[in-house]
Amino acid sequence: xxxxxxxxxxxxxxxxxxxxxxxxxxxxxxxxxxxxxxxxxxxxxxxxxxxxxxxxxxxxxxxxxxxxxxxxxxxxxxxxxxxxxxxxxxxxxxx
Amino acid sequence: xxxxxxxxxxxxxxxxxxxxxxxxxxxxxxxxxxxxxxxxxxxxxxxxxxxxxxxxxxxxxxxxxxxxxxxxxxxxxxxxxxxxxxxxxxxxxxxxxxxxxxxxxxxxxxxxxxxxxxxxxxxxxxxxxxxxxxxxxxxxxxxxxxxxxxxxxxxxxxxxxxxxxxxxxxxxxxxxxxxxxxxxxxxxxxxxxxxxxxxxxxxxxxxxxxxxxxxxxxxxxxxxxxxxxxxxxxxxxxxxxxxxxxxxxxxxxxxxxxxxxxxxxxxxxxxxxxxxxxxxxxxxxxxxxxxxxxxxxxxxxxxxxxxxxxxxxxxxxxxxxxxxxxxxxxxxxxxxxxxxxxxxxxxxxxxxxxxxxxxxxxxxxxxxxxxxxxxxxxxxxxxxxxxxxxxxxxxxxxxxxxxxxxxxxxxxxxxxxxxxxxxxxxxxxxxxxxxxxxxxxxxxxxxxxxxxxxxxxxxxxxxxxxxxxxxxxxxxxxxxxxxx
Numbered sequence: 001x002x003x004x005x006x007x008x009x010x011x012x013x014x015x016x017x018x019x020x021x022x023x024x025x026x027x028x029x030x031x032x033x034x035x036x037x038x039x040x041x042x043x044x045x046x047x048x049x050x051x052x053x054x055x056x057x058x059x060x061x062x063x064x065x066x067x068x069x070x071x072x073x074x075x076x077x078x079x080x081x082x083x084x085x086x087x088x089x090x091x092x093x094x095x
Numbered sequence: 096x097x098x099x100x101x102x103x104x105x106x107x108x109x110x111x112x113x114x115x116x117x118x119x120x121x122x123x124x125x126x127x128x129x130x131x132x133x134x135x136x137x138x139x140x141x142x143x144x145x146x147x148x149x150x151x152x153x154x155x156x157x158x159x160x161x162x163x164x165x166x167x168x169x170x171x172x173x174x175x176x177x178x179x180x181x182x183x184x185x186x187x188x189x190x191x192x193x194x195x196x197x198x199x200x201x202x203x204x205x206x207x208x209x210x211x212x213x214x215x216x217x218x219x220x221x222x223x224x225x226x227x228x229x230x231x232x233x234x235x236x237x238x239x240x241x242x243x244x245x246x247x248x249x250x251x252x253x254x255x256x257x258x259x260x261x262x263x264x265x266x267x268x269x270x271x272x273x274x275x276x277x278x279x280x281x282x283x284x285x286x287x288x289x290x291x292x293x294x295x296x297x298x299x300x301x302x303x304x305x306x307x308x309x310x311x312x313x314x315x316x317x318x319x320x321x322x323x324x325x326x327x328x329x330x331x332x333x334x335x336x337x338x339x340x341x342x343x344x345x346x347x348x349x350x351x352x353x354x355x356x357x358x359x360x361x362x363x364x365x366x367x368x369x370x371x372x373x374x375x376x377x378x379x380x381x382x383x384x385x386x387x388x389x390x391x392x393x394x395x396x397x398x399x400x401x402x403x404x405x406x407x408x409x410x411x412x413x414x415x416x417x418x419x420x421x422x423x424x425x426x427x428x429x430x431x432x433x434x435x436x437x438x439x440x441x442x443x444x445x446x447x448x449x450x451x452x453x454x455x456x457x458x459x460x461x462x463x464x465x466x467x468x469x470x471x472x473x474x475x476x477x478x479x480x481x482x483x484x485x486x487x488x489x490x491x492x493x494x495x496x497x498x499x500x501x502x503x504x505x506x507x508x509x510x511x512x513x514x515x516x517x518x519x520x521x522x523x524x525x526x527x528x529x530x531x532x533x534x535x536x537x538x539x540x541x542x543x544x545x546x547x548x549x550x551x552x553x554x555x556x557x558x559x560x561x562x563x564x565x566x567x568x569x570x571x572x573x574x575x576x577x578x579x
Contacts, residue, residue, distance in 0.1 A: 068119030087236035
């Protein structure tokens, strides 16, 4: 599949990643190679094979419904750029 | 043109677990901001989710209650989007293999008819945090206590055809989750939230019209109002030659309207993929059977039993089975007094009236089911008359006695059925009311029936409400007519 610059820019935007022009063209090349490999995989006949949700042949372990965490807010907020009244502050989001 | 409304609901139910779906942080409501957001909830590097067994059990219980297929294998996916109240950058959800498959819910409409609404599926996911848009020096405040709270998202088929049906469906879901005890169902605190998909089509048309999704519809009343507004908007738009666009709209309860949310076109590109941090959840038959064995009697079954075994009207059966607390109160009162109709009347009449006046829920009632049942017993065995019974109820309500018998005793409310005693009171009233007696005598015979009310009132007053009203009526009439 031919990947274009706009695809990379869109993916970067969705993930809110800053990508320079130079990086973008590198990513176009790198990601195109990955997609070529995916194309190769697509040619394998998978009729009757159910999609794999996880590579490990294991099932999810469950934990008991117990509160095991204590309040560590002060620790966590030490690395936050801005906090107030216990809240994390972020650039204004308007819907 | 005749239009038909088509509605489907997505209901998010916060599950009543103690801890979060993937971490051991508390889910208690109302805590200090961010005091219940641990490293997993914050999405710090290197943490891994571990699934809460109770969240799984609750989802399965819901599935069993709506006669759904439970997936033997369900899988968690990542729904990717960027928003500050979602610190991981994705919501862990179930897109392709949800835990609960197709099922159905029966709703009761105003005319007591029922309708089946199909459930497309229900899946487990995590709640996001909360954004507080008040002004923090031009910034937004984020509280992540809610992040990671387990949600069950219940997606209906587009089977509803009116705002009333949608509200009835929401009530049915509310009733099921609260009966099961898997959620407190508190809509004001956001324990149950609802997105509504609405479209219109010319009556008789097979294909669906273009739908709008209305978010932020968080009360039974708002569901009806939001749909009513949206239906009118869409019909007007089409009749004026326009077309409905598929979009997300926000309901504004203050202005009673829906309006378009300005969302960028890529907002819906969630790039789902299976979550590599979680393995498939596998449930076996023994586990499902175990949970099935623990299911309580559900609202639809209770309603059916109240109506057909206890002989209540469809309306009474539906009101009394709507909440588990109400149903259990009624059943206990019925067990004590043995008369379903009387128990139903008291629960829906005097008790509900008093609860509404003081804005209490039935679980906070100062009069217990046992006390109410014992009171009804005293009405049934003629120890007290209806009027005194209300006094007894009020006395117990206000803590003036522990039981009906104690109040009857202390207030001397035992019904007087001794006709000698009643006659003595009547004689006294007649002797004290010469003017009224004269009026009675001079009145046209057909008007006397009404005039007797005055004397009944005086006798009841003289007996402090304890005389048997039927006896008073009969004896009074005889005595007055003897004076003619």
